[in-house]
Structure formats: structure tokens, C-alpha cells
Amino acid sequence: MQTKEIIQKLYTIVQKQAKKPANTFGPDVWETHLLPVIKYAKMLALKRHADVDIVEIAALLHDIASISNSKEIKEHHIHGQRYAQEILSLFHYPQKEIDKVKHCIFAHRGSKQIKRETIEAQCVADGDAMAHFDSLYSLFYLAFEIKKLDPFAGKEFVKEKLERSWNKLTPFAQRLIRDKYKAVKLLLD
Numbered sequence: 001m002q003t004k005e006i007i008q009k010l011y012t013i014v015q016k017q018a019k020k021p022a023n024t025f026g027p028d029v030w031e032t033h034l035l036p037v038i039k040y041a042k043m044l045a046l047k048r049h050a051d052v053d054i055v056e057i058a059a060l061l062h063d064i065a066s067i068s069n070s071k072e073i074k075e076h077h078i079h080g081q082r083y084a085q086e087i088l089s090l091f092h093y094p095q096k097e098i099d100k101v102k103h104c105i106f107a108h109r110g111s112k113q114i115k116r117e118t119i120e121a122q123c124v125a126d127g128d129a130m131a132h133f134d135s136l137y138s139l140f141y142l143a144f145e146i147k148k149l150d151p152f153a154g155k156e157f158v159k160e161k162l163e164r165s166w167n168k169l170t171p172f173a174q175r176l177i178r179d180k181y182k183a184v185k186l187l188l189d
């Protein structure tokens with residue numbers, strides 16, 4: 001199967017998974033998080049001459065564990081690699097490429113001190129963090145609706161999440177999103 005065909009199938013698989021009740025983040029996470037992550041990660045991959053297919057596949061699958069099984073949310077960067085292996089093997093995607101995708105998933109989180117060894121992994125992690133500035137409302141939804149935090153705790157949660165997102169960005173991505181970061185700081189500080 002051609003890589004482009006695999007990618008098309010992944011859009012269907014991941015969107016379907018996001019819309020299932022097992023996804024504790026709610027069905028809108030497809031539109032409010034996953035699609036913006038893919039958009040930013042691909043944009044960065046093109047600008048930085050990274051492997052766009054690897055980046056798009058990894059961006060699609062980066063949170064697959066956390067939308068599939070609530071028990072795997074805490075360590076979804078680890079479990080996500082297993083899903084990627086299973087799904088991509090089904091399509092006979094080359095193991096060498098699967099390993100590259102798995103590294104991107106493993107290294108995408110801002111809260112974990114995992115070195116991003118490839119430009120592709122940097123693009124996915126950057127896309128993940130940049131998406132938070134794009135769909136701020138999804139963070140408030142997470143704080144107030146999913147986590148049931150009170151107004152003050154919710155605001156702090158969002159602020160901390162955005163600060164972590166900002167700190168995990170490469171200088172390249174920070175330059176692209178700086179205006180939104182400043183605007184958010186102005187509103188929330």
C-alpha cells in the first residue's frame with residue numbers, strides 16, 4: 001500500500017477512535033486538538049525539510065493511546081508506540097519507518113524529559129504544543145468540563161499547560177507562535 005493511502009486510512013481510524021465513548025476527552029478532540037496538531041506539525045516539517053509523511057503519521061497517532069483507553073493516559077507516550085506498531089504493521093509499513101514514527105510518539109510530551117532525537121520528533125512535539133495556542137477553548141473545556149476544576153484552579157491549569165507548551169517549543173516554533181503566546185499571557189496573567 002502506498003504511504004499516502006495509509007495516511008488516508010489513518011485519518012479514518014483515528015477520527016473514528018476519537019468519536020467513540022471510550023475517548024474521555026470528548027469527541028471534539030479530533031477537531032480541537034488532533035487536526036490542529038497535524039496542521040502545525042506538517043507546516044513545520046515542510047519548513048524544516050523533515051520527512052512530511054513520518055510527521056503526519058506520528059501527529060495522527062501521537063495521542064492514540066489517551067483517546068483509546070483512559071487507563072493509558074498517564075503514560076500515553078509509551079502505550080501509543082504499541083498502537084502505532086500494531087496499526088502500521090497491518091498496512092505493511094516498513095519497520096524502519098514505524099520505528100521513526102514510534103520515536104516521535106515517545107518523545108512528544110512536554111511534561112517528560114525525553115530527548116527528541118530527530119527533526120521529525122521535534123516537528124510533532126512542536127505541533128502538539130502550538131495547537132494549544134490555536135484552540136485555547138479546548139484547554140478550558142478540559143479544565144472545567146473534564147477535570148471539573150473551579151474557576152481559579154481552572155485558570156491556573158490552563159496557564160500552566162500553556163507555559164509548559166511554550167517551554168517545550170523549539171526556538172523555531174516559538175518564533176512562529178510568539179504573538180499568540182504574548183496575547184494569552186496578557187489575558188490570563
Ligand SMILES: [Fe+2]
Nearest residue numbers: 062063076109
Ligand atoms: Fe499527548
Ligand SMILES: [Fe+2]
Nearest residue numbers: 037062063128
Ligand atoms: Fe496531543
